[in-house]
Amino acid sequence: MDNREIELRDGLSRFLSARWRPDAAASDLTHIPGGASRETWRFKAHAGDETRGMIVRIDPATSLIDTDRRTEYRAIEAAFKAGLPAPEALFLEEACEWLGRPFSITAEVAGCQAAADAIPPQHRESIGRQKWSLLGRLATLDPLAMGLGDVMAATSRETCAMQQLDYWRGVIVDDELHPNPIAHAALRWLARRPPPPAQKLSLVHGDYRTGNFLYSPDGEIKAILDWEMAHMGDPLEDLAWSLDPLWCWNGPELAGTLLPHKEAVRFWEAASGLTVDPEAFRWWQVFAAVKGIGIWISSSEDFHSGASKAPILAMAGWLMTDRQQRILADYLSPHSRHRFVEVVK
Amino acid sequence: MIPKASQGIGHLVSRIAQDLMPKAADAYMATDLAYFTALLTMVGQDYDRAADVLISEHDLICTLLRDASVVLDDAGLKERIDAALDLKPASLRVPDLNARADVTVKLLIDVHAAVENAQAKGDAWAAPLNLKIWDYLERFAANRSYDVPF
Numbered sequence: 145m146d147n148r149e150i151e152l153r154d155g156l157s158r159f160l161s162a163r164w165r166p167d168a169a170a171s172d173l174t175h176i177p178g179g180a181s182r183e184t185w186r187f188k189a190h191a192g193d194e195t196r197g198m199i200v201r202i203d204p205a206t207s208l209i210d211t212d213r214r215t216e217y218r219a220i221e222a223a224f225k226a227g228l229p230a231p232e233a234l235f236l237e238e239a240c241e242w243l244g245r246p247f248s249i250t251a252e253v254a255g256c257q258a259a260a261d262a263i264p265p266q267h268r269e270s271i272g273r274q275k276w277s278l279l280g281r282l283a284t285l286d287p288l289a290m291g292l293g294d295v296m297a298a299t300s301r302e303t304c305a306m307q308q309l310d311y312w313r314g315v316i317v318d319d320e321l322h323p324n325p326i327a328h329a330a331l332r333w334l335a336r337r338p339p340p341p342a343q344k345l346s347l348v349h350g351d352y353r354t355g356n357f358l359y360s361p362d363g364e365i366k367a368i369l370d371w372e373m374a375h376m377g378d379p380l381e382d383l384a385w386s387l388d389p390l391w392c393w394n395g396p397e398l399a400g401t402l403l404p405h406k407e408a409v410r411f412w413e414a415a416s417g418l419t420v421d422p423e424a425f426r427w428w429q430v431f432a433a434v435k436g437i438g439i440w441i442s443s444s445e446d447f448h449s450g451a452s453k454a455p456i457l458a459m460a461g462w463l464m465t466d467r468q469q470r471i472l473a474d475y476l477s478p479h480s481r482h483r484f485v486e487v488v489k
Numbered sequence: 490m491i492p493k494a495s496q497g498i499g500h501l502v503s504r505i506a507q508d509l510m511p512k513a514a515d516a517y518m519a520t521d522l523a524y525f526t527a528l529l530t531m532v533g534q535d536y537d538r539a540a541d542v543l544i545s546e547h548d549l550i551c552t553l554l555r556d557a558s559v560v561l562d563d564a565g566l567k568e569r570i571d572a573a574l575d576l577k578p579a580s581l582r583v584p585d586l587n588a589r590a591d592v593t594v595k596l597l598i599d600v601h602a603a604v605e606n607a608q609a610k611g612d613a614w615a616a617p618l619n620l621k622i623w624d625y626l627e628r629f630a631a632n633r634s635y636d637v638p639f
Contacts (some may be wrong), residue, residue, distance in 0.1 A: 322594070
């Protein structure tokens with residue numbers, strides 16, 4: 145057991161004793177790989193005869209995405225209460241006295257995995273159907289009615305697209321280590337062609353993709369993860385992000401490596417009750433690639449500044465930027481053969 | 490100097506993948522090592538091509554800037570173009586080539602925006618120049634693509 149593990153075990157035991165049960169203790173800590181925005185550990189919480197699997201997500205000094213832990217926690221809590229598969233939110237602690245940094249704890253969803261490349265071939269279609277049907281259900285949720293108005297920026301059907309564009313433009317301009325002429329061309333393209341108003345405002349997950357949900361060995365999606373970019377907005381934003389070619393790089397014909405794009409959209413429309421407007425979708429498709437570049441540029445900046453030495457940040461900053469700018473060039477170049485443009489309707 | 494650096498990096502990648510990863514203490518360590526192999530592979534590819542990319546792209550940008558200078562009706566941009574065309578890197582080391590590219594690419598972004606505005610106004614010269622700039626941007630993306638096995 146290394147020093148970090150001992151430090152966390154002791155801090156969690158003290159915290160659980162204070163907030164859960166006086167005789168509580170933590171054990172069996174395992175560092176979960178791949179969490180780019182939070183330091184994530186699985187552990188057992190014991191009190192009396194009871195043992196519960198839990199997940200603690202600890203704020204890092206820096207991360208792939210600059211996020212608000214309270215928004216993330218409240219979004220998970222709201223999704224769970226709405227009956228969507230999400231981990232049960234247990235504790236949000238914003239003080240540093242327990243683990244040195246703020247953290248949140250959710251119930252462990254045991255026996256599942258998230259790896260996109262480990263999905264058994266026989267379950268891909270079924271998981272794809274669930275994935276976009278769940279996203280359609282998410283699109284039916286009203287964040288204000290769910291009580292999320294105090295943790296999410298106010299917006300409107302008319303302004304949500306440009307608010308998101310302004311935010312990600314700021315990230316790109318502030319964090320780019322070298323000027324990126326493709327990203328800037330895309331930012332101008334988006335600014336010149338505002339999409340029609342959103343059909344409705346809904347809870348937007350912000351990073352809904354294969355790899356960000358847990359599935360069981362028999363192919364059932366058990367929990368949607370990584371809500372740190374959740375916000376109020378146009379449900380087409382999540383749909384476009386989920387269909388970005390980055391998530392099916394080696395087989396663009398299957399969205400998220402699961403389903404043909406048209407089928408994914410069909411399941412989403414059936415569950416959401418919404419109809420995809422191709423013109424609006426096109427805007428959100430380009431936006432998704434710009435947002436991706438913003439995230440990858442930002443992670444690259446964190447890695448190069450030395451704020452974090454996590455290799456996943458360099459991976460995102462180098463490889464994902466490469467791929468995302470090829471996607472954008474494919475979308476926008478007048479010479480493009482549109483290798484990445486899949487027909488969705 | 491290290492002989493044949495990109496191949497040497499390739500050997501390091503093989504050593505990590507074949508000898509160290511199977512001995513990783515846990516999944517977290519194994520994942521980090523997998524990232525290291527991919528990152529080192531990319532470093533090797535950039536080591537090999539960086540100077541060539543930065544010098545050849547500078548020549549292409551200068552051609553675009555000269556074309557734009559003739560047709561653009563913006564004294565400030567023309568002045569910046571004249572200055573950029575005279576830019577010499579402090580040396581042929583990659584950081585110095587990058588510093589020059591930062592100036593010229595930033596200028597190209599502004600020129601591209603001006604060309605798009607002119608095209609929207611219907612200036613006949615703008616569409617062909619926009620096409621040439623997109624030729625460059627497609628090459629820019631291709632020049633930075635990495636060959637990794639996933």
